[in-house]
Amino acid sequence: MKTLYIFIFAVLFTLGAQAQVDRSVLPPPGPAPKIEFTDPATFTLENGLKVFVVPNDKLPRIAFYLILDRDPLFEGDNAGLTGFVGDMMMAGTTSRTKEALDEEIDFVGASLGAGSTSLSASSLKKHQGKILDLMSDVLYNPVFPQEELEKLKKQTLTSLASSKDDPDYLAGVISNALVFGREHPYGETMTEETVENVTLDDVKEYYQTYFKPNIAYLAIVGDVDAKEAKALVDKYFAFWEKGEVPNFEYQKPELPTENKVALLDRSSAVQSVINIAFPVEMHLTNPDYMATRVMNFILGEGFNSRLNGNLRETKGYTYGARSNFGSDKLIARFSASTSVRNEVTDSSVYEIIHEIRDLEENGITEEELKTAKANLSGRFGRSLENPNTIATFAINIDRYNLPEDFYSSYLQRLDGLTVAAINEAAAKYLKPDNMYLTVVGSGSAIKEGLSQFGELTMYNYKGEEVQEIQLSDDNKTASDVIADYIQAVGGLSAVENINTAKLEMSAEVQGTKVDMMAVYDAEKQRLAQKVIVKGNEASKTIVKEGKATVSSMGKSQALTDEQYEDIKMSSLWLIPELYYEIMGYTLTLDGAADIDGKATYKIIISNPTGGQVINYYSIENGLKLRSENKLSGDTIFREYQEFDGIMVPVKMSIKSPMLPVTLETEVTKVELNVPVSDQDFN
């Protein structure tokens, strides 16, 4: 009997020790926690300033966020103005230089920043007084120094120049221009001209017009209670004077009657950026708001969305495809976007349209609804960790006249959505036949494939239509165009007589003078190019004996054979056209193109090692107006001048992939057939 007990105990013990968890079953979740939050305290000053206070004593920090609620602005000739306002306000006050202001902010380890519709400050609680002093000084007393505006304009022009090469930026410019119209605040874009137009008075006028308490919200978040907040607001903001702020109305953009294709040709692109969009009316106040959030998640957010699942996971066309269903008081936008390699551009556009249409016609599955709800509610819950979220909720409710429980009932409303509700929203809002299909990519590779989707129009980087030029002379060949060019620059015998040449050029880049010297030796196929910055040789390129070498800072690097062949094709000779056929390059006449308003022949020159140059020759006078080459970039030939019977371009704009800014060069000296020595090519 005793042995039996011992045996039983032993078994029980061993069973206990071996009671492994059953890993084949997923542990179930606990009961869903109640997601709740406290509404902020709020009060409004006599001058109209609306204040929301979110006490949060987790950390000894305090933050002040001021936002201005104004109508969108159409800037027109001054496009870009609003981008300067914030930095100009931070550029000094009546009692503090910019340097002093920066120092005082850093001294207390705080942050303070301004924008055209915002001013925000944050710091440790103990520096509260200081940060409010600084914030109010910037708010009430900015001095707007002229030299700061000059500095900001220069910086903006630099980044604008590089953004012209950014296909994502370009796709956005064109897409917005189409969806909203170029005379609309959401459709306009800044250019060099509009940036240059911005004056100090413009900035001052903006500040005086819009920084008014009656259109402002102030959120105070952190280690503070409503009573203290009221005292602070009274001290720093009660005397802020209200004033009239203009309102603006704009025409609502319309859907295109059918799908339209917009193409911006970047011959050097290896990827196409695709942006498919149309305007849509949707806002927080719209009863369909929640349903469209779910719909868009299923279509184009998350790893396994319709778009990503198709274009990336199934087809392998892209690293990622997504969609966005906007929400805006004035007018919103739906867009689907992705970047794909050239060859699959048309297939990708096809698939995106297909997915949109499929969703519109056939709706979603129960499984998709479940995942979307879980994800969106999780996101909502996580957003509450940041106390700023509560402030945003309160401001939105006031600003847009939302129901008081808009956010506290968010999760319930989300949970209450059905498959039918989403399908209804999809059928109502998705417009697979009324979209603008914008593509930025290599025109020659993708144009034909895209024409099947709708009327195709070419655009330039400003969002302006580029005229398609019809060639009247169908018998013209590439060789004819080259011959015309040689004729235009001096005639065959004059050009053939050029044996050597020495050129001197100068350029100015951001206030620094750069000098360039080039020596040509046609017979011996030699070239030497030097770039001199502030009297020092910054770099040197030597081409001779079938090799090309570049030197800089005392170090030399030999270029590859392929690079050598490219240089040969584009720069070795003063007039390379003379040598195209001799070198065995392939010439192709690829139709006509509009180059800054002039009709040109587009000629593609390729060499056996895969290098390519694209030149544009004026139909009217035969001169070369532009040249594009992946290695050396884009060159625009602005002005020609005659030297010893030869027309030489003396003013050029060079946009090299190696430079962030366009180089404006001027030829200062041209000597033809002067003696050259080996020394010149060392």
Added chain:
Amino acid sequence: MKKHLIWLVGLCFIQTLAFSQTKIDFREFTLDNGLKVIMHKDSKTPIVVTSVMYHVGSKNENPERTGFAHFFEHLLFEGSENIERGQYSDLVEGNGGALNAFTSNDITYYYELMPSNYLELSLYLESERMLHAKIDEIGLETQREVVKEEKRQRYDNQPYGTILPETLVRAYSKHPYRWAPIGSLDHLNAASLDEFMQFYKDFYVPNNAILTIAGDIDYSQTEEWVRKYFTEIPKGKKAIYRPDIVEPKKETEIRDIIYDNIQIPAIIQAYNLPPKNHPDAYAMEMLSTYLTGGKSSLMTKELVDKQQKALVVAAIPLDLEDGGIFIMYGIANMGIAPEDLEKEIDVLIKQVQEEGISDQDFQKLQNIIENNLVSKNSSIEGIAQNLAEASLFYGDTEYINRELEVYRKVSKEDIQRVAKKYLTLDGRVVLYYLPKPQESAQNQ
């Protein structure tokens, strides 16, 4: 007079004691298999973060098989004996959560952020990874391609993307820090499934890991679940390989030029640092803030604003367990030769070494540090990582609450001293990143 003085001194004393640092409350325990567990309760928001920090990084790799630790991070998303391929992230995201991971030279860190009623699931998931992650040929091949794409996208294709690997390989001659976590594609291509499985067995063991849970939790329920899912995971059989290599002090400067697909030249200087938990680490951190932290910092004000020689300058102490590097980099403005910028950077470094910093600037640094330390622990994600790092690198989780105290011990003179001691010319690496040789003008 004397009375007043004492009173004033007393006041000053009180001032310095009035630091703002909120105490992070936590509990910790260690399982029999060596797994260290840290828990922090914060019920403000009904969310929870579950994370595992494995004490393995690129420095633990075989020199012929670099990139393993990072590759592993990818493989660990592939599933386990009970979780199918693709299911791991679905289980997190599909239940309202988010997940991520990263690999450094010293550690690999994984975390899931979920609604608090899914804590048990997230513990289950991490235990599955630790107990029996499933790595098969399909997963291996897929991730090989993904890691290649990542290397292309983040390093090879990015302007200046290769700065870290190029600097590391010169800053270290013997220590495994000489290769970057991304490793070599050749090594990854050559690696076999067996080698990966061995890596898993060697390093992905409970005695080499710290499990941290922070958020809306109940301490005893959490502990119960942790024991439920992690007790059965066996301790690692062999000793964990940790490199015992002392990097010899460099006597001469190493200088080189790298040609890259960039538009504007950059210069990089790197100085070797003592181990992460060395007392001088704090002074070096403050030195970096002094040099380039904020618009009013020494180099930003001088080189970017006044002289306009640089577009941007930054001083970054890359603190590593066995001794990292202090990286200074500057991107030159158009028309400025890199040597010119370098010369000016060196002038300012010398200034700190010879003249030290002013009382005002020192006070400023202390204020900035204080602000940063408070903000560091503002999310449970951040708190979880900081708790784990306190335990792993400093051997004491309570360090998380002593950080400000440690910084307060740094004096103005210390900052000058470390500038002299570590920013020496003879043992540094200097790299010029120059645009790939190109003609800068196309001529007729």
